[in-house]
Amino acid sequence: MRNKVVMRLIGARIGANVLLLLAISLLVFLGTELLPGNVAEIVLGQGATLEAVAGLSAAMHLNQPAALRYLIWLGGLVSGNLGQSLVNGDSVAALIASRLPNSLLLAGLTALVSVPAALALGITAAIWRGTLYDRVVSVVTIASVSVPEFLVATLAVLIFAVRLHWLPALAYFDGTDSLSGLIRVFALPVATLSFAIVAQMARMTRAALVNTLESSYVEMAVLKGTPPARVVLWHALPNAVGPIANAIALSLSFLLGGIIIVETIFDYPGLARLMVDAVSTRDMPLIQACAMLFCTFYLLLVLFADIAAILSNPRLRLR
Amino acid sequence: MNAEAAVQVADLRVTAPGLTGGQVMVVDAVSFAIGRGEVAALIGESGSGKTTIALSLMGYARGGCRISAATLRVGGTDVLGLSRRALARFRGRHVCYIAQSAAAAFNPARRIMAQVIEGALIHGLMKREAAEAKAITLFRALQLPEPERIGSRFPHQVSGGQLQRLLAAMALITDPELLILDEPTTALDVTTQIEVLRAFKRVVRERRVTALYVSHDLAVVAQIADHIIVLRNGRMQEEAATARLLAAPAHEYTASLLAAAEPALRAAPAQTARPLLEIAGIVAGYGRPGNSGLPPVPVLHGIDLAIRPGSAFGVVGESGCGKSTLARVVAGLLPPARGMIRLEGETLAGAAASRTREQLRRIQIVFQMPDTALNPARTVARIIARPLVFYHGLSGAAARQRSAELLELVHLPPSLVARYPGELSGGQKQRVNLARALAAEPSLVLCDEVTSALDTVVGAAILDLLTELREKLGLSYLFISHDLATVRALCDEVMVLYAGRSVERGSRDTLLRRPLHPYSDLLLSSVPELRPGWLETAPSAPAGIGRVVGMLDGCPFFPRCGARISDLCAQEKPPLRHLAKGAEIACHRTEEQLLSLQPDTGAAKLLPLATASTS
């Protein structure tokens, strides 16, 4: 009986997310429909003959009604056929495949560094709440979330690359580097990305914990003589898993914004840079594919957080 | 004040930081002692400092309060002399605490057993197995069902009354030198309270526990305490042995508390006219109605009642019985699935939006929580002026004039109009609440638990006001409460509700006269009386849920009923019986059978009805 309830809840979450993804795909498609002018003309340039435009229009299904084109596009997305770049005619799938691992590596490293750091900061700040340590953490994290990534990045480059010459200013990496080389290459981008995310996550973790620390059962635990660390870790933490998982998912989704900036500044060959370049050249098929990929990533994060919250709640787990 | 005393307190003071800076004295010069194996009680209303005193015995102060005392010793330990670490070793080992709301005091994410034995483990008193074995012994002593298995459940899987007893097990696991019980039964229904109280009393006596019982309810304390300390505004008013304090209170304030605990009956104007409000066959509930037209969560199952002009009709029942839903249905906030509502013969639409403004004006509702019933962002003037504009088109000077009259009517000074609700006391808020209802010049006021959130003395004053307004304005009330004593004090007619069904209906006097419906009997005899020894003679019934159960064929009270007829009561709807005393009950038992089944004690002593007039 217990698993039925949980499975139903999780199933409902997954279903909702699939629907959401469909709605997003519609939005992304409509967004590109707003583009003025005939795409075929844009692709072929001003000197194109009428026949050439007509031919390309037919090839790109531009003569079909929008609803049909949406379905064709959606079918392509699902089957992995993402179309051709308007700029150089390369396969979108191949372009993305060449960049995606790089971005995943950067994001993965950042998550690896930032999640434990943020949890440690947030939990210790909650245990020692009201102390000088807590206040310092609070002010520093407020400042970090308020600062744009490009300021952090430029300052970091200025200090560590330009002044101290410790680290390279650009993040080229060809896969043959040694471990120390790898660290040198990734230190600045990962640090920049982690900066805001750690602060965000730590603040939300602390808030979630402090919220549960104000409940009666925590007061009861204190009156039982429970030591402070046990109060936080054994009593408060299990009740804050849902909000904390949510905080992690939300903060990691900020990574999506940060990665766009960081890849640009450090000239890192990732997916986000591909998308920024596509935007400046209005390469719609590429933009659409990147956008869908980012949204899917985001929804997956939120889904994991939701499932963690459901599984950690005994009221849902056991009736 | 001897060396044997388990607890010695002298000149205890607690200060709280004031909002405007400086310190506010919350507890002032309190001194008392509790002998070994004795149970002392702290009695007082909200703000009397009783919980603050109890917590200071654990060296614990909430929200930045500071404790100081000439002596504060528990079992030979100087509590205020302990370091932070020593305090943690002391709490839960030498002094244990039972909180008011067990539902909130248990961690929802941990199993019950782990929480019950946590104290014994962190203080290193015994091994896990030994602690679990001891917990099970305690569960058994506290008469918990399935003592071997209840510990493996999560808090949300057991009832409120059981949780409260589990909290007691958690406190007793370390055999503390002092047990603090802080309003441990206040959040429970009366019929549940009785079982919990009994269990507490038994373990306290059997284990010779020294205890401090904190409560606002003198009748409850009378059952369990050896001596009572009366507090008011952080100061001691009186301290005496229980029997003496109840029989001959030395202090005036104690006498007023005793008086308010058993409210005098208000005189009722006898009238026989055609009903002002009639409702018949009301079925209502929450959620979107299904194919049958019935709501998925049914709350009321066919309620009939009639209220005569100028009379007060009481609806009494335990939490979840549907009494507040009834008020919402009458007010048009919850359109019923079936049934009809008639105001002076005129049928009312189910939803407020479909009623005429005149119909709306004649029925006003007053809610329980004075804190949430008034818009915190509006001044008293504006709150009262709104119905004046809405129903009577009054504005400007005329509205101000009328507002002043209304405030006078509820005995509030006119200077209050500029205040915001946050600046009023609980009793004042409830009066403004009434004034707003009166502004409409209604015929019927729906009072939903209007005194429940207030201290007894303040609540009694509101009851007086309601009586006075009824005489002055010829108002009728639909008065809803879980508290039988309040309903009895004000109402001419009473309906007892159980699981959304009326089990008994009759005049106030007949309700107190036997025979009664078995549930009314249980409810009536579960109300604690102001005499030591009552608990021993009080009835006992299997604990059950007075909550709404779904549509069923038989009698909803059947599982808990001492007079049930096995198959009949479970399967068939009980018939309505008109009893010789004038009341109407829904029961399969005949009048003679009920009479012979009911014990001689119980409701009998409630019979003398001294009708006092109040003005």
Place this chain on the structure above:
Amino acid sequence: MNEAAPATHRRVRLGVHLSLAGLFGTIVVGGWILVALAAPALAQHGEAQIVSGTVFGPMSRRFPLGTDYLGRDVLSLILYGARYTIGLALAATALAALCGITLGTLAAASGGAFDGVLSRSMDTLISLPGLMFALVMVAALGASVPVLVGTAAVIYTPGAFRIARSVAVDINAMEFVLVARARGEKTHTIMIEEILPNMVLPVLTDFGLRFVFIVLLLSSLSFLGLGIQPPAADWGSLVRENIQGLGYGAPAVIMPAVAIATLTIGVNLMIDGFGGRRRRLFADER
């Protein structure tokens, strides 16, 4: 009847405690708004005026924040940039808040299918990563001022909607709203009289946070060259234009970024300063 009214409550309503950090934040934010309003009077040089032969010049008496890649006065550029950064963000925040609060309150007050449809649509919008959505919009419609403000507003409306709706739902369940309903008041009266006045504080807090996000979003767009287009330049554009100066440690790169940081930190400190919780006074409040 003669129960004493708790006199201490009066202060709670009127005087919101403002911490020192909160006061500091308020002063910084107020200062920047003044700068934005009075930029032409404060700036020594014109927006596009090349006043020095030195590019990426250091701080000096004549050019307190140095010169940029064309030899313009950085201080003057920052003063003018404040108008774009603050002006656009404020417009977008106001638009987002207006839509969010109106729809949120309406959804809470009406409930039912209207609420359901609206909430689901907002859920869809909120699950689009902001900067990415902005990139798509800019790609499709170009980077004009209305597109930027509109995009930022669309991105942050769902957040404002959620906050407003949840606060309104809480208030809607309160008994004073039930009393108003039972009185026969119309939905819009209940919204305006009973619900909205109690939403001010949480909604204002949210407004501040959203303003910070929008400032960061628009600056990031400008930094990518996809925000406000030259010759107009907000602080993000100034960083982008002068990025080559990084190698020389030119103040022209750092100072506009610092300006953004002071503004956003200021707003955050201000919000934190106002959000002080009420303390529990008496232990035995039942």
